[in-house]
Amino acid sequence: xxxxxxxxxxxxxxxxxxxxxxxxxxxxxxxxxxxxxxxxxxxxxxxxxxxxxxxxxxxxxxxxxxxxxxxxxxxxxxxxxxxxxxxxxxxxxxxxxxxxxxxxxxxxxxxxxxxxxxxxxxxxxxxxxxxxxxxxxxxxxxxxxxxxxxxxxxxxxxxxxxxxxxxxxxxxxxxxxxxxxxxxxxxxxxxxxxxxxxxxxxxxxxxxxxxxxxxxxxxxxxxxx
Numbered sequence: 124x125x126x127x128x129x130x131x132x133x134x135x136x137x138x139x140x141x142x143x144x145x146x147x148x149x150x151x152x153x154x155x156x157x158x159x160x161x162x163x164x165x166x167x168x169x170x171x172x173x174x175x176x177x178x179x180x181x182x183x184x185x186x187x188x189x190x191x192x193x194x195x196x197x198x199x200x201x202x203x204x205x206x207x208x209x210x211x212x213x214x215x216x217x218x219x220x221x222x223x224x225x226x227x228x229x230x231x232x233x234x235x236x237x238x239x240x241x242x243x244x245x246x247x248x249x250x251x252x253x254x255x256x257x258x259x260x261x262x263x264x265x266x267x268x269x270x271x272x273x274x275x276x277x278x279x280x281x282x283x284x285x286x287x288x289x290x291x292x293x294x295x296x297x298x299x300x301x302x303x304x305x306x307x308x309x310x311x312x313x314x315x316x317x318x319x320x321x322x323x324x325x326x327x328x329x330x331x332x333x334x335x336x337x338x339x340x341x342x343x344x345x346x347x348x
Contacts, residue, residue, distance in 0.1 A: 131156065131210035132235055133343070134217070136314065137243030138306040139299070140254035141328045142335060145266060146243075147212045149336050154343050157207050161194060161215040168197045175200055191222055195229055202233065220312050239342050240317035243328035243335070247303050254299045261287035272332075 133156065135143040147158040168176030169183075175196035179189045194216060202211065217223040230236050256269035262285030267274055275281050278288065293302075317323040326338045 130208055130235070131238040131343070132213070132230060133210070134213045134237060134240040134317070135243065136240060136310060136317075137328055138245060138250060138303050138310075140250055140257065141243040141245050142332065143214050143243060145332060146335060146339055147214050150212055150339060150343060153340070154210075156210040156212050156343070158212045158214055159198065159201055159207075159216075164197050164201050165189060165194070168200065173197070173200055191225055194222075195225055198226075199229055199233075202235075217313065218309060220316050223313055223316050237317070237320070237322055239324055239345075240314075240322050241324045241326060241339065241342060242314055243326055245328050247300070249329055250303060251296050251299045254294050255296055257294060258288050258290045260285045261289045 133150075135147060137143050144158075144160075147160075150156045151158050165176075165179055165183075169180045170176070175193055179193050179197065182189050182193065198216070201207065213226075217226050227237065253268065253271070256271070257266060258268070259266050260280035260283060263280060263283040265280050265282040266272070267288070279286055280288075293299075314323060324342050326335055326342075328335055330338075
């Protein structure tokens with residue numbers, strides 16, 4: 124693939140704990156696509172002192188939410204980087220139809236388009252257990268779970284050897300149920316948006332990680348062929 128305009132733009136849709144981060148990292152390693160997470164992009168833009176990053180920093184310093192136009196400006200800056208030429212995976216954006224329309228316009232201005240929006244579909248009650256049991260390495264951010272993905276050596280990260288493990292304070296059953304409820308209310312219109320555009324793919328995210336990865340691989344190969 125030689126032209127950025129031909130490079131895939133994939134969107135991963137799914138509630139917290141659906142495995143978006145894990146699967147995106149696998150796609151990065153195996154398919155050469157670059158994961159673009161809204162939070163990571165904001166932090167990097169602020170650290171680099173880009174125009175959009177400075178604008179975002181001013182908003183965050185005042186305690187406000189970074190508006191869509193700044194997020195889109197940061198995304199535009201990031202997509203211009205050489206490593207995005209093979210394709211990108213968007214994680215955490217868009218979240219609403221308005222953001223989706225703005226993203227379409229941004230991509231169109233660069234001769235690109237969303238090639239696949241993948242809905243990682245879950246069973247809500249099973250997700251409560253999945254999210255409540257997860258933890259990460261405090262050094263590198265590698266994800267683990269009390270039941271489904273334990274470190275090979277208890278208390279030691281398989282990836283970097285770190286021994287400080289962290290759990291999010293809001294990863295508890297009550298909060299997870301509220302987050303799932305909000306996700307479904309917010310994302311249902313977005314799923315319809317991409318379904319009507321003919322680019323929506325659905326994957327059972329309750330399947331084993333390897334099966335989800337295989338399904339994503341088929342979709343990726345389809346859009347990069």
